[in-house]
Amino acid sequence: MxxxxxxxxxxxxxxxxxxxxxxxxxxxxxxxxxxxxxxxxxxxxxxxxxxxxxxxxxxxxxxxxxxxxxxxxxxxxxxxxxxxxxxxxxxxxxxxxxxxxxxxxxxxxxxxxxxxxxxxxxxxxxxxxxxxxxxxxxxxxxxxxxSKALVPEEEIANMLQWEELEWQKYAEECKGMIVTNPGTKPSSVRIDQLDREQFNPDVITFPIIVHFGIRPAQLSYAGDPQYQKLWKSYVKLRHLLANSPKVKQTDKQKLAQREEALQKIRQKNTMRREVTVELSSQGFWKTGIRSDVCQR
Structure with a gap:
């Protein structure tokens, strides 16, 4: 002590x-x-x-x-x-x-x-x-x-009736904050957006926490063996064409096809680096800590 x-x-x-x-x-x-x-x-x-x-x-x-x-x-x-x-x-x-x-x-x-x-x-x-x-x-x-509930269960009906300006003020205060739901994996997440839109008028649902993340390169297209192999062949062909005095139309088509194949892999949901996660705010508690503390 x-x-x-x-x-x-x-x-x-x-x-x-x-x-x-x-x-x-x-x-x-x-x-x-x-x-x-x-x-x-x-x-x-x-x-x-x-x-x-x-x-x-x-x-x-x-x-x-x-x-x-x-x-x-x-x-x-x-x-x-x-x-x-x-x-x-x-x-x-x-x-x-x-x-x-x-x-x-x-x-x-x-x-x-x-x-x-x-x-x-x-x-x-x-x-x-x-x-x-x-x-x-x-x-x-x-x-x-x-340490308070992000959206208290007893207050949810009232919060959904707030004026848009009042809700935006609350959502802005929460933006960038780390919230935690003890017992879940992972337990904590950064709020990038708090959305109260109700899709079913007959059922009240908790607002949605939106988190924008970046998947590690090893788990995205950058770490995929098929993508790496195709990327190497694309770069090699592009280099050859750039240094060739005369480029055939068929070679240009090959380069375009490989570039298109690379783009398709990048756009796959399972391969994208940018990830958007949506979670129900039920059970989450505010910490008062923002992302700058966790980054350090």
């Missing part, structure tokens, strides 16, 4: 370049008439990190570098609060069950203590150029306040 300030080493985690990590809908906590905006994570280690090689990650074909910057340690937290948040975010929301941080990595690390502790950084900038980091106590209180 303390912060172990004399035993832990503090590092601020940053990602460069910031491309795709900056958002116009960051997670914001209002406290004491100020707004605290999520900027990333702090990490606490039981021993100083020395000779750590640069950690590089490729995402969306962009080469990112993760930096650990040693800074003065914030003191407005206790270790128990960090662990409660980690269990909620990393286990319950992101379902990172294989991410086991338990065990004594360092000589002075207690056997039952995680090797590293993580703290979300919600900050506000001060007039003198400094910044204030919101306490874990207030962050946990915010999560408790936000």
């Amino acid at each position: 303390t912060n172990n300030a004399g035993r832990l080493f503090h590092y601020r985690i940053t990602v460069s370049p910031p491309t795709n990590f900056l958002t116009d809908r960051p997670t914001v906590i209002e406290y004491d008439d100020h707004e605290y905006i999520f900027e990333g994570f702090s990490m606490f280690a039981h021993a100083p990190l020395t000779n750590i090689p640069l950690c590089k990650v490729i995402r969306f074909n962009i080469d990112y570098t993760i930096h650990f910057i040693e800074e003065m340690m914030p003191e407005n937290f206790c270790v128990k609060g960090l662990e409660l948040f980690s269990l909620f975010l990393f286990r319950d929301i992101l379902e990172l069950y294989d991410w086991n941080l338990k065990g004594p990595l360092f000589e002075d690390s207690p056997p039952c203590c995680p090797r590293f502790h993580f703290m979300p950084r919600f900050v506000r900038f001060l007039p003198d150029g400094g910044k204030e980091v919101l306490s874990m106590h207030q962050i946990l209180l915010y999560l408790l306040r936000c």
Whole structure:
């Protein structure tokens, strides 16, 4: 129930370049008439990190570098609060069950203590150029306040009667938020759209959560052996024709046929990279966390 300030080493985690990590809908906590905006994570280690090689990650074909910057340690937290948040975010929301941080990595690390502790950084900038980091106590209180049913069953009939402007305001507030349905797989999803359209006038149905996702390349047309083989033959023929002094009409037709075959594979529902998922909002709870926290 303390912060172990004399035993832990503090590092601020940053990602460069910031491309795709900056958002116009960051997670914001209002406290004491100020707004605290999520900027990333702090990490606490039981021993100083020395000779750590640069950690590089490729995402969306962009080469990112993760930096650990040693800074003065914030003191407005206790270790128990960090662990409660980690269990909620990393286990319950992101379902990172294989991410086991338990065990004594360092000589002075207690056997039952995680090797590293993580703290979300919600900050506000001060007039003198400094910044204030919101306490874990207030962050946990915010999560408790936000933990409400996305569409309460007892309120559904009333919500469906809202004026369009009122509904749009609510849907806009929920847009980009992570909602969770404990016990389902996966348990959590990002709301990209909230649609209350009723298709059967005789039956009231819960609004629909719409999520726009991207299927991993290995599971889309890019990872399909037939597509890869056809793509290689298409590229080879295109190169030959581009360097040929005289191109026959039959060769042009072959190239067009292969291009058309590639397009057909891309357009198959089972092969598309862009995926639209529609889920009933029944059973989903708001978390107050937006996608910027999960991306970090």
